[in-house]
Amino acid sequence: MSAGLHRVSCHDRAPARVCALRRWMRGALPLVVVALLWELAPRSGLVDAALLPPLSRTLAAGIGLVRSGALLGHLWASVWRVGAGYLLAVLVAVPAGIGLGLSRRLEGYVSPVLALLRPISPPAWVPLAILWFGIGDAPAIFIVFVGTVQAILIGIASTARSVDRRLVQAALTLGATRRQAIRLVVLPCLGPAIFGQLRVGLALAWMCVMAAEMVAVRRGLGYLLIEARNLFQTERVLLCMVIIGALGLGLDRLLRTLEGMVLRWQRGMGADELFAAGRGKQDLSR
Amino acid sequence: MQMSYLRLVEVSKTYHADGRAVEALVGVSLEVRQGEFVALVGPSGCGKTTLLHLVAGLEAPSCGQILLAGEPIRGCGRERTLVFQEPTLFPWLTAVDNVAFGLRTAGVPLQERRARALALLESLGLDGFASSYPHQLSGGMRQRVAIARALAVCPQVLLLDEPFASVDALTREALQEELVRIWQARRPTILFVTHSREEALALADRVIVLSPRPGRVRAELALPMARPRSPVELAPWLERLRDLLAQP
Numbered sequence: 397m398s399a400g401l402h403r404v405s406c407h408d409r410a411p412a413r414v415c416a417l418r419r420w421m422r423g424a425l426p427l428v429v430v431a432l433l434w435e436l437a438p439r440s441g442l443v444d445a446a447l448l449p450p451l452s453r454t455l456a457a458g459i460g461l462v463r464s465g466a467l468l469g470h471l472w473a474s475v476w477r478v479g480a481g482y483l484l485a486v487l488v489a490v491p492a493g494i495g496l497g498l499s500r501r502l503e504g505y506v507s508p509v510l511a512l513l514r515p516i517s518p519p520a521w522v523p524l525a526i527l528w529f530g531i532g533d534a535p536a537i538f539i540v541f542v543g544t545v546q547a548i549l550i551g552i553a554s555t556a557r558s559v560d561r562r563l564v565q566a567a568l569t570l571g572a573t574r575r576q577a578i579r580l581v582v583l584p585c586l587g588p589a590i591f592g593q594l595r596v597g598l599a600l601a602w603m604c605v606m607a608a609e610m611v612a613v614r615r616g617l618g619y620l621l622i623e624a625r626n627l628f629q630t631e632r633v634l635l636c637m638v639i640i641g642a643l644g645l646g647l648d649r650l651l652r653t654l655e656g657m658v659l660r661w662q663r664g665m666g667a668d669e670l671f672a673a674g675r676g677k678q679d680l681s682r
Numbered sequence: 683m684q685m686s687y688l689r690l691v692e693v694s695k696t697y698h699a700d701g702r703a704v705e706a707l708v709g710v711s712l713e714v715r716q717g718e719f720v721a722l723v724g725p726s727g728c729g730k731t732t733l734l735h736l737v738a739g740l741e742a743p744s745c746g747q748i749l750l751a752g753e754p755i756r757g758c759g760r761e762r763t764l765v766f767q768e769p770t771l772f773p774w775l776t777a778v779d780n781v782a783f784g785l786r787t788a789g790v791p792l793q794e795r796r797a798r799a800l801a802l803l804e805s806l807g808l809d810g811f812a813s814s815y816p817h818q819l820s821g822g823m824r825q826r827v828a829i830a831r832a833l834a835v836c837p838q839v840l841l842l843d844e845p846f847a848s849v850d851a852l853t854r855e856a857l858q859e860e861l862v863r864i865w866q867a868r869r870p871t872i873l874f875v876t877h878s879r880e881e882a883l884a885l886a887d888r889v890i891v892l893s894p895r896p897g898r899v900r901a902e903l904a905l906p907m908a909r910p911r912s913p914v915e916l917a918p919w920l921e922r923l924r925d926l927l928a929q930p
């Protein structure tokens with residue numbers, strides 16, 4: 397009937413390079429549109445250029461900062477805090493989450509504490525962090541840590557509870573010890589969930605570091621942001637926001653690439669393919 | 683007569699779910715010789731899977747005892763492997779690594795366990811699919827991988843829970859032949875659960891008939907004939923088995 401029924405998705409026929417290019421373009425297109433709007437709307441007078449300076453002016457503000465070397469310093473300060481706090485959180489939360497998910501008893505002890513801590517948002521930790529650690533990297537790292545650790549932990553614990561018991565039983569009948577069953581079965585079962593939580597955690601870590609840097613330190617992107625606001629430098633404010641977004645995006649991409657390498661076995665298992673546009677009805681059965 | 687190797691003594695199993703007690707097995711006693719091929723048949727829900735899980739050590743009996751070579755079994759062990767009723771291949775491992783899993787937990791080095799797993803896959807007609815993931819295999823192929831995985835550790839007791847339920851008649855026959863060949867070569871003790879009367883009679887030395895839930899041993903049929911057995915030969919047995927299963 398229609399051409400749509402016979403159209404073959406890129407996935408099936410096109411060479412890998414063309415595929416990758418198309419995927420890349422799909423991601424870039426909305427960005428280009430947003431960039432164009434950002435540039436043209438203030439220039440055409442559609443919005444007030446004082447409130448939203450055009451993209452080019454925003455970027456130009458960045459050039460000065462880069463030349464002076466200040467931007468790199470601020471950037472590095474933020475990245476270092478996020479990295480340290482986030483890594484600490486991951487190191488604690490992943491094993492603890494698995495343990496919590498597998499042990500009812502442990503969960504009984506710990507979950508009230510977690511429930512109590514959960515409503516305390518990262519900015520609410522800032523005053524305590526300053527009292528404890530003073531001003532500098534330490535309070536910021538602390539806030540990143542407390543802000544991400546429980547989110548990752550709770551996410552992993554809840555999926556660890558739902559690991560397919562048949563697979564664990566299969567391992568046990570094949571002679572696996574409890575330890576081996578956890579390492580060789582539970583951990584790989586949790587792989588996708590762990591990566592999901594790591595990505596959520598990384599985004600959270602960026603939010604936390606901003607909250608911390610707006611008060612507790614004199615360096616970092618968050619500080620730059622607040623300082624720019626105090627000086628009414630709208631370009632700089634926007635610039636910082638763009639940088640924060642771009643950094644977050646880049647790090648997320650990095651995690652996804654890693655995920656793709658570690659979880660190779662998942663390829664071709666997801667339901668997403670079934671809904672791909674242009675796929676013939678017959679293919680749905682596969 | 684040879685001494686029994688696997689003994690179930692008055693084994694009962696009661697499950698407790700949502701405050702309700704479900705009796706799955708009541709007072710089941712069973713003696714199995716070493717190297718014997720025993721088939722278990724009975725209506726759905728009569729406790730066949732439960733019985734295999736008890737022997738595998740995945741669950742403990744509520745009453746009674748299970749002895750292997752005179753010793754009470756304690757938990758799971760490599761000498762008793764189980765092919766589950768549902769597919770339980772590890773989706774993140776290729777076929778060959780699935781088969782090699784038991785050897786891995788036993789500490790066999792990578793090269794050796796891969797080689798042994800490959801040889802097993804080959805003997806089951808899966809040589810081209812060693813590096814495929816389970817989701818890339820057909821249902822029948824997956825079942826063969828699962829059987830290979832259970833065989834790889836050279837178990838004394840092989841527990842098979844309706845292993846050929848999901849394959850077509852032709853594949854089924856081929857797999858049955860393959861199983862008999864492996865059994866004759868290695869002589870594991872086999873407990874084989876099946877819904878198919880014909881299958882039970884074609885394969886087993888002895889067929890145990892369980893009553894509807896709660897499961898008890900209702901009858902035993904000892905089949906002295908050599909394999910392969912012809913349908914003509916089996917016709918009278920089939921008649922008897924049908925009668926036994928039809929009783930309320």
Ligand SMILES: Nc1ncnc2c1ncn2[C@@H]1O[C@H](COP(=O)(O)OP(=O)(O)OP(=O)(O)O)[C@@H](O)[C@H]1O
Binds near residue numbers: 698699704725726895
């Ligand atoms: N984990 C469990 N919790 C509660 N009840 C259970 C559990 N496992 C099995 N049962 C009950 O025990 C009875 C026997 O179940 P079992 O799976 O052993 O039957 P089966 O003979 O293998 O049936 P089928 O031929 O359909 O596979 C059933 O009534 C079932 O509801």
Ligand SMILES: [Mg+2]
Binds near residue numbers: 767
């Ligand atoms: Mg069953």
